[in-house]
Amino acid sequence: MTRLEDPALPALDDAAVGVSAAVTKVGRPGRGRRRLNTAGQHVLLAALSLLWLAPIILIVSTALKTRADVQSNPFGLFSSFSFENLVAAWTGGQFSDYLLNSILLSIPSTLLILLLSTMGGYAFARLPFPGRTAAFYTVILGLLVPFFAFMIPLYFQLRSMGLLDTLVGVDLVLTVTGLPFGTFFMRAFFLDLPAELEQSARVDGAGEWQIFWRIMLPLVRSGITGLGVFTFIQTWNNFLVPLLYLPGGGFRPLTTGLLQFTSGRQIDIGPLAAATLITILPVVIVFLVMQRQVAQGFISGAVKG
Amino acid sequence: MATLRSTSPRVTRRAQARLGVLLVAPLMVLTIIFFVFPLLSSLYYSVISYDGVSADPPFVGLANFVQLFTDAEVWHALGNNLIWIVIGTISPLVIGLVFALLLWTVKRGSRYYRLALFFPYVMPGIAIGIVWGWIYDPINGWLNVALRAVGLGALTTGWLGNPSTALFAVLATAIWATCGFVMLIFLSALQNVDMELIDAARLDRANAVQRVQHVILPQIMPVFLMVTTVTLVGGFSVFDIVFIMTGGGPANASDVLGTYAFTNAFQLNQISYGTVIALLITALSIPCAVALNRLQRRLSLEGMG
Numbered sequence: 001m002t003r004l005e006d007p008a009l010p011a012l013d014d015a016a017v018g019v020s021a022a023v024t025k026v027g028r029p030g031r032g033r034r035r036l037n038t039a040g041q042h043v044l045l046a047a048l049s050l051l052w053l054a055p056i057i058l059i060v061s062t063a064l065k066t067r068a069d070v071q072s073n074p075f076g077l078f079s080s081f082s083f084e085n086l087v088a089a090w091t092g093g094q095f096s097d098y099l100l101n102s103i104l105l106s107i108p109s110t111l112l113i114l115l116l117s118t119m120g121g122y123a124f125a126r127l128p129f130p131g132r133t134a135a136f137y138t139v140i141l142g143l144l145v146p147f148f149a150f151m152i153p154l155y156f157q158l159r160s161m162g163l164l165d166t167l168v169g170v171d172l173v174l175t176v177t178g179l180p181f182g183t184f185f186m187r188a189f190f191l192d193l194p195a196e197l198e199q200s201a202r203v204d205g206a207g208e209w210q211i212f213w214r215i216m217l218p219l220v221r222s223g224i225t226g227l228g229v230f231t232f233i234q235t236w237n238n239f240l241v242p243l244l245y246l247p248g249g250g251f252r253p254l255t256t257g258l259l260q261f262t263s264g265r266q267i268d269i270g271p272l273a274a275a276t277l278i279t280i281l282p283v284v285i286v287f288l289v290m291q292r293q294v295a296q297g298f299i300s301g302a303v304k305g
Numbered sequence: 306m307a308t309l310r311s312t313s314p315r316v317t318r319r320a321q322a323r324l325g326v327l328l329v330a331p332l333m334v335l336t337i338i339f340f341v342f343p344l345l346s347s348l349y350y351s352v353i354s355y356d357g358v359s360a361d362p363p364f365v366g367l368a369n370f371v372q373l374f375t376d377a378e379v380w381h382a383l384g385n386n387l388i389w390i391v392i393g394t395i396s397p398l399v400i401g402l403v404f405a406l407l408l409w410t411v412k413r414g415s416r417y418y419r420l421a422l423f424f425p426y427v428m429p430g431i432a433i434g435i436v437w438g439w440i441y442d443p444i445n446g447w448l449n450v451a452l453r454a455v456g457l458g459a460l461t462t463g464w465l466g467n468p469s470t471a472l473f474a475v476l477a478t479a480i481w482a483t484c485g486f487v488m489l490i491f492l493s494a495l496q497n498v499d500m501e502l503i504d505a506a507r508l509d510r511a512n513a514v515q516r517v518q519h520v521i522l523p524q525i526m527p528v529f530l531m532v533t534t535v536t537l538v539g540g541f542s543v544f545d546i547v548f549i550m551t552g553g554g555p556a557n558a559s560d561v562l563g564t565y566a567f568t569n570a571f572q573l574n575q576i577s578y579g580t581v582i583a584l585l586i587t588a589l590s591i592p593c594a595v596a597l598n599r600l601q602r603r604l605s606l607e608g609m610g
Contacts, residue, residue: 116335127321145591152566237430255429
């Protein structure tokens, strides 16, 4: 990803390709046209970016307008400014509870996915044990089988286990939906480590646990971070799992809380926009702070299978 | 400590097996309870008639499957899935490729464009659904306001409430969200494109379109297929965005298999029938995933040789 910014990267436009960059610098006729091309690209890309971000701008704008203004001119951009809607969503709309539930659903399941995937990924990559292949394929089957295939029986299974409508139950289901990719992803990281590391540690008298914990684990830290960021966004955004397995509405997270809000008789757009803003804010922050990891996570998420 | 531990291969192997089993145990326990078991239950659910409450549901053999194939709504929903797959795969591929090619040669500021164009992909579906619902609003929505402003007032409609536009309005939203993701994958693939071949093509007087078609595309073919796999397979199990924006309506107009399965299982209490529809989704998506994956592997092997 980052390599894209490498200034040495050759260009596709007319002047730079075919004619070497050095020649262009000398001031051959290609130069002016090239600059024009680049300027054109920037204009086009800026316009597209703005167009692509317009819906997000609409959320922010509507969230930060006065309620009266939202009534009369709902989708005019930044025509007034107030925190009324945020206050209304926070207090009247139960969104402080929803936010807490979202945290209680996404953080534990993300940590559990990281822990179990790292353990499992290491075992599948580097520790021969009986039944390893069968166990690996059982886990990886989850990458191939859509959630739909087992979501309905799972509802009744959770009900008979007493886990329906509980945070623990939904946390466990979210964990299981993230484990196939997590395990696959971490296994790939462990497979890439050189075997000599392991052998020399063994010669030095390190036990298997020490090799895993002290030597191998620190080397896949970047993988764990990437997986963590990706998994957090996925669990935070998850809609179907809480929709299905929290039917009572007691522990509703932001995603299904927003749905509840939209199905009311009189939809109050201002507070709804504010609540939507609250919902996407953590994603925006993680996305901006951890750009590279997010991109890597989503790209490798596509390579699965 | 080191003196106590033997490094003989047999001892090592036993220690590895012990740790291996220990590390995968929690992963396997969760996978079996919350994935394998409900997956197998789904097969059982498909041959009984379960309403969600009765303690002893009757065995009905293949009756649910007979109902599946004679239910006009299943075929209608499947048709919508196919529309979704065809348009929802091709459009992001084309737009994403254009974005990637536009961005490929930009050095300064490229990061910001990438962030803006990719961000919708990481947004929670519910937030996307809400804001696009506003854009499609029949009276104040941006789309109709814009159409009126350019004199196309005749085209305005309630995009999500009109049976003939609902599915396409939702699909357009999904395409908006996916393009940036496709772009990102193409950008990472473009880094590996052999620039000398492009130079050679230019010397042979190939124009920009020809260069893309004959030089760039063949080189990023495996990635092209990978993206196709992801969007295509996802097209069978699409649920969130349709459920959020239209609920499959109006009057089933935008129903896809996912929403139809959900409605049957959780709103009409036809648990078994819902399960059978979900199994149809599974049966359709797995072969596609496997086939495209094979093709992709063969192509990437050829590419290396």
